[in-house]
Amino acid sequence: MILTKSRIDLFELNPYEPCPCDSGAKFKFCCYKKAKASKPKRIIDLSYSDGRIHNFVKQFWEKTDFHTCFAFNKEECDDLIKSAHSIQNNRILNRISKDGHLYTISSTGTKEGPVSYLNKISRNKASTFFGFCNIHDTELFRPIEKKEYIGESIQNFLFAFRAHAIEHHKKLRKLNSQKNIFIEFPFTMLEKEHIYVYRVAQLDVRDCSVDYKVFKKDYSNANFDNFRTLYRKLDFEVSFAACSSFAVEYDLEGNIMNDIYSVGYEHMPSIYVNVYPTSGGTNILLSYHLNNDGTYKNYFDQLEKLKNEDLLKYLNFLLIQYTENIFFDPSFIENLSEKQKNSLLKSFDSSIYPIEKAILISEGSYYKFNLFEKNMDKSDS
Incomplete structure (x- = not known):
């Protein structure tokens, strides 16, 4: 740049x-x-063990957590902010859990830097964030929590909004994280790399705030028809669930839609993705707000033309490239070969570290796994 x-x-x-x-x-x-007088030093002491570095990074991230309610009618909020699930616990996560657990992709700190790994966690903690009060977590999402998906506009709106909410919360935490670094290590306020990270976090939060206002306006006007939603129903259950929003860089023809690796000043819109198993099938929902036709209309036209087989191949890439909010059936992960596990993790890392992509391609290991492999046990049950 x-x-x-x-x-x-x-x-x-x-x-x-x-x-x-x-x-x-x-x-x-x-x-x-204070920044001028502060003496530069390593934020993480490299004499620490990897375990100590991991705990330091974990505790620093935990300090950024906060409680809020993203619901639109704040006057109706309950005082209790729940640890809300962005992916429904009792109808979705329970389908992919084993003995109450599932896998996700997490990151740990080491002397060499962040390293991704497959982390086995309780499904009660999976996909949770402190983003809704007790009342709104139940009432706002009732049309998708208590009712099967039938393509209603309110359902499309709510699936998109919940995907927005967890990412909005995460972006605010990332901004808070950089602010905490500035406070604890004042010299970083004068260091270009830290200021750049701060600017990226500010712009991410700005983009989320712009999108939130659009959601709020539509909700206030009971206008739920402003989302274009691509829906596909598979005749088998997948072994994972995902709920996320993100800006996509290229369309299917290689045309750039969002320059996500450069920091600009214009709003960068998101798409909203939900993939989850149901009884004997899988629902795939991809959405964007019609305000963003200029960015995503041609892209969705391309997606609509894809046959299921080709769409699944593309989603196999898109989900790992762009989202962290994805959770896997333990049997799926544990049945992968070591080469497939390595490909999954390194392909995930390649979205952050482009050099990983070149290495994986040279090794023939780039995206050598299939998230949409049929779960025969569930499909045949």
């Missing part, structure tokens, strides 16, 4: 912008002197 005058603020804190410590004061009159 070429640094221009219009982009200089991506790498520097403006003296008169709000201080990242959230004091409300301008940076120049708040933490600037």
